[in-house]
Structures are given as C-alpha cells and as structure tokens.
Amino acid sequence: MHHLRDKTAIVGVGATEQGKLPGSTPLTLAVEAFKRAIDDAGLKKEQIDGLMTMAGTTSPEGPLNYLRVGEALGIDPRFTGTFNMGGGTAGALLQQAALAVNAGMANYVACVFGDSAATGGYKFDKAAGWGDSWGIWGFMAAAGNSAITASRHMALYGTTSRQLGEIAVTCRHHASMNPNAIMRTPMTIEDHQASRWIVEPLHLLDCCLISDGGVCVIVTTPERAKDLKHPLVLIAGMGQAYTTRNMDNEDWWYVPHQKLAVNDAYAMAGVGPKDIDVAQLYDNFTSSVLLWFEHGGFCKVGESGSFVEGGRIRLGGELPINTAGGNLSESYMEGWLHIVEGVRQMRGECGVRQVKGAEVCLVTGRGRELNCANANILRKG
Known part of the structure; x- marks a missing residue:
C-alpha cells in the first residue's frame, strides 16, 4: 500500500458568498472563508499552524500573499507559502498541506484563497503562452487555448x-x-447554441464565469480529525504533472500530462475509474471536461463526445460531475470550490444534489497555459 494513502483528512471547508461583491477585497474574502472553515471544523484559530495561500488575480502583494493573509488572520504559521499555478493551485496546495501534516511539520494547515476578479475588472485576457509570445498571432487568453483543443477534438473525432x-x-x-451558485436559471442546449461566439468553436456558455469570492480548506491527520465535528473525509490519492512544452509539442492541445496526474492519484488510492462515484472536473471551458473523461479512463480517446450524452454525467447518471455547478455555473474560484463540493459529497451534506451512496470522489485541477495539472481522490472514512 502507498504510504500516503488515507494518511490525511480534510476537516473543514468554508466558502463566502459568490458573485459580484462590491466593497470586498481578496483579503476580506479570504478572512471570511477562513472563519467559516474553522467554524465548520470546530477548531479555534490558535490551532491553525500551517497556512498555504493563492493570491487572487487582484491581490496587489502577489507572491507575498501568505504574509498578508497570515497578518490579517492573526496567525504565525510554522509552515507557510503562496503558490500560483492558476486553476492547478487549489489541488496542489491541498497536496502540500497533506505532505506537511504527514511529515509532522504542522498539525492543522489552512489552504486559503480570496479574489475580487469580478468587481476588480479582471478579464483573463492576456496573451497566451509565455510573456507575449503568442499574442503576435492574435492568440489571446485561456479561451484561445481551449478553442484549439475543442476544434482539434472535433476535427479528429467528430x-x-x-x-x-x-x-x-x-x-x-x-x-x-x-x-450558493451564481447561475441558477435553467439552460437548454438551444440556449447554449444561440449564445455568442467567444473563440470559435467555443460559445459564451462554453466558458467559465468571472467571480468574487473566498474559499478555505483545512487539512490534518485522521487521528485528530476523529475528534472533530464531521464524518471523516480522507485524502486517499494525490497526483501532479507538469509540462514546460506548448506549441513545440504537436500534442500539447491534448495536455497528455493530465493523464499522468490522474493515474498517480489512482495508484496511490488503489482505485480506478470504475470506483469513482462522483467527479469534480476542472471546467474552465466545456472542452476541458471532455479531456478529463479520457484522461481519467472513463472512456476511450476520442469517445468523450458521445460519453456525455444521454444523462450519463448528470445526477442519477453513471458518473455525476460538478454537482454544485462547477466553474461554468456555480462560481469561478479557480477550482477551489471543486474540493469543497467533493468534501460535502463525501460527508453526505448535499441535499437534493447528493449522489446516493457516494464514497469515492475524483477532483481535478489544471492551470497556467495548461502546463499544470493535478488530481486528488477523496474517500469517505
């Protein structure tokens, strides 16, 4: 058995309101999320001795975010730092927290994120690639990247x-x-098809939201977790993968490293695709989700288009995904809320959207020009 399997647990999750929150800042949102998470766990602030953060898109202090957040929370952590891997950050910080707790470097690690991208006017519209390397070709922003993925998948596999x-x-x-979701008005396929192009073949409704909000996740050992409020949610498997290559690799659009991250998480947890009861798959664009089905081994390469049809990925289907609405409809917290929903599903707290009998959840993340990927397997203890 892998020595890290089931050796750490998520004991607290907290999320602020989501949407456009005028008057809030990344810092106030981070603090509010932290308060909600320690409250959820039944912990006191003084017990938190690890702090991992991600700076919001509008956070002026950037990589010094951990200092600013620690100051605002009034804690002096033994273990701390700020990561920025875009949508790959939440999962990577969760893993960093698990490693720290397992190594005895901290007892309770809070992973915290706050952002005011919506009110701050952040558009995720910089040139794709490193620096302005692709901007000269008019290749702008994340939507351009994922449009290439979508059009290539369409061309190869129909x-x-x-x-x-x-x-x-x-x-x-x-x-x-x-x-708590921002976009709750029902949508039809016709609504999707009628929405305007952003970068062909991606329509507006293929793209994630831009949101204000804060999220916090608290990690400790299973032994400490047993004394706390909630049913045990174990981190059973973890995987990360990175590539420094983009356009010089003709398969970059398929982001093959993502499969390595999922496979590592499966191997650590001792599970496979058939064991996954519910999945929270990183959905900055709809095309991203197609690839996760293939990378996760739920269907063969090129078959994800037909895989999603017939209600298979809905509640009540064979593999319910993004049960809170995901980046596409719940809120764009760069994947942080995917972890929160995974935890809530494992605890059985989701009410009408609860996946019955769910015991194993796959959570994925990806970011930074698609160079970073990770996967975590959560298991009911």
Missing part, C-alpha cells in the same frame, strides 16, 4: 458543439439545485 453544450447544460442543472 465531436460536436452540442456535445460540449451537454456539459454546460449539466453544470447549470446541478447549479440550479445549489442555493
């Missing part, structure tokens, strides 16, 4: 825009059952 729409409609359907 995938359709309506199949991408199935993912968007599913996430919206799940968000409609989540009182």
Whole structure:
C-alpha cells in the first residue's frame, strides 16, 4: 500500500458568498472563508499552524500573499507559502498541506484563497503562452487555448458543439439545485447554441464565469480529525504533472500530462475509474471536461463526445460531475470550490444534489497555459 494513502483528512471547508461583491477585497474574502472553515471544523484559530495561500488575480502583494493573509488572520504559521499555478493551485496546495501534516511539520494547515476578479475588472485576457509570445498571432487568453483543443477534438473525432453544450447544460442543472451558485436559471442546449461566439468553436456558455469570492480548506491527520465535528473525509490519492512544452509539442492541445496526474492519484488510492462515484472536473471551458473523461479512463480517446450524452454525467447518471455547478455555473474560484463540493459529497451534506451512496470522489485541477495539472481522490472514512 502507498504510504500516503488515507494518511490525511480534510476537516473543514468554508466558502463566502459568490458573485459580484462590491466593497470586498481578496483579503476580506479570504478572512471570511477562513472563519467559516474553522467554524465548520470546530477548531479555534490558535490551532491553525500551517497556512498555504493563492493570491487572487487582484491581490496587489502577489507572491507575498501568505504574509498578508497570515497578518490579517492573526496567525504565525510554522509552515507557510503562496503558490500560483492558476486553476492547478487549489489541488496542489491541498497536496502540500497533506505532505506537511504527514511529515509532522504542522498539525492543522489552512489552504486559503480570496479574489475580487469580478468587481476588480479582471478579464483573463492576456496573451497566451509565455510573456507575449503568442499574442503576435492574435492568440489571446485561456479561451484561445481551449478553442484549439475543442476544434482539434472535433476535427479528429467528430465531436460536436452540442456535445460540449451537454456539459454546460449539466453544470447549470446541478447549479440550479445549489442555493450558493451564481447561475441558477435553467439552460437548454438551444440556449447554449444561440449564445455568442467567444473563440470559435467555443460559445459564451462554453466558458467559465468571472467571480468574487473566498474559499478555505483545512487539512490534518485522521487521528485528530476523529475528534472533530464531521464524518471523516480522507485524502486517499494525490497526483501532479507538469509540462514546460506548448506549441513545440504537436500534442500539447491534448495536455497528455493530465493523464499522468490522474493515474498517480489512482495508484496511490488503489482505485480506478470504475470506483469513482462522483467527479469534480476542472471546467474552465466545456472542452476541458471532455479531456478529463479520457484522461481519467472513463472512456476511450476520442469517445468523450458521445460519453456525455444521454444523462450519463448528470445526477442519477453513471458518473455525476460538478454537482454544485462547477466553474461554468456555480462560481469561478479557480477550482477551489471543486474540493469543497467533493468534501460535502463525501460527508453526505448535499441535499437534493447528493449522489446516493457516494464514497469515492475524483477532483481535478489544471492551470497556467495548461502546463499544470493535478488530481486528488477523496474517500469517505
């Protein structure tokens, strides 16, 4: 058995309101999320001796975010730092926290994120690639990257825009059952098809939101967790993968390193795709989700388009995904809320959107021009 399997647990999760929150800052949102998480865990602030943070897009202090957040929280951590891997950060910080707790370098590690991207006017519209390297070709922003993925998948495998729409409609359907989601108005495939192009073949409704909000996740050992408020949620498996290559690798659009991250998480947890009861798959764009089905071994390469049809990925289906609405409809917290929903599903707290009998959850993340990827397997203790 892998020596890190089931050796750490998530004991507290907290999320602020989501959406446009005028008057809030990344710092006030981070503090509020932290308060909610320690409250959720039944811990006192003084017990938190580890702090891992991600700076918001509008956080002026950037990589010094951990100092600023620690100061605002009034804690002097033994173990701390700030990571920025875009949408790959939440999962990587969770893993960093697990390593620290397992190594005895901290007892309770809080992973914290706050952002005011919506009110701060952040558009995620910089040139893709390193620096301005792709901007000279008019290749701007994350949407450009993922549009290439979508168009290539369509060209090779016959995938359709309506199949991408199935993912968007599913996430919206799940968000409609989540009182905390920003986008709760039901959506049809026709609504998806009629929404304006952002970068062909991606419509507006293929793209994630831009949101204000804060999220916090607290990690400790299973032994300490047993004395706390909630059923045990174990981190059973972890995987990370990175690539420094983009356009010089003709398969970059398929981000093959993501499969390595998922496989490592499966191997550590001792599970496979058939064991996953619910999945929170990083959905900055609908096309991203298609690839996770293939990388996760839920279907063969090129078959994810048909895989999403017929309600298979909805609540009640074979593999329910993004049960809170995901980045597409719940809120864009760069994947942080995917972990929160995974924990809540394992605890059985999700009410009408609860996956019955769910015991194993896959959570994925990806970011930074698609160079970073990770996967975590959560298990009911």
